[in-house]
Amino acid sequence: MAQIAKIEQVQVEIKSHANKFHEIYSKKVYLVPEACPEKIKSIQVVEGDWKTVGSVQLWTYFIEGNTEDVKLVVERVDEENKSVTLKVVEGEMVKYFKSFKCSIQATVKDKGSLVTWIVEYEKLDESVPPPYAHLHFAMGVIEDVDAYLLKA
DSSP: HHHHHHHHEEEEEEOHHHHHHHHHHHHGGHHHHHHOTEEEEEEEEESSOOSSSTTTEEEEEEETOOOOOOOEEEEEEEEEEEEEEEEEEGGGGGGEEEEEEEEEEEEEEESSSSEEEEEEEEEESTTSOOSSSHHHHHHHHHHHHHHHHHOO
């Protein structure tokens, strides 16, 4: 029997401005592999483009010593709240999760920004562990993208 959907989140304080961080995930996600090549091998557009809701992206990334592929649909882009929501539709993760969505939101702070990465998922069965490795991975990607933006 599948488990009821769960929500997990991580928050990372960054030095970059929220607008710049949001711009990467909403319009220029192709720069993420450049920002963290040891974590993200590539991101390709499969359908649509880099910034339109409904577009499909193929991410190839390295996690826990493995290379995984995931196909994501851009489900929502909220410019006002500086957030992007992506839904997993294919790849390694669908072997373990009935549904998996992640939202990335950047919030302006007095100094820098706060990035919140929220994962909403439903496991296929009780034996599947929560996606803590992916949340830890997301924290590293956020930090790498921040460092990349600060160099630009």
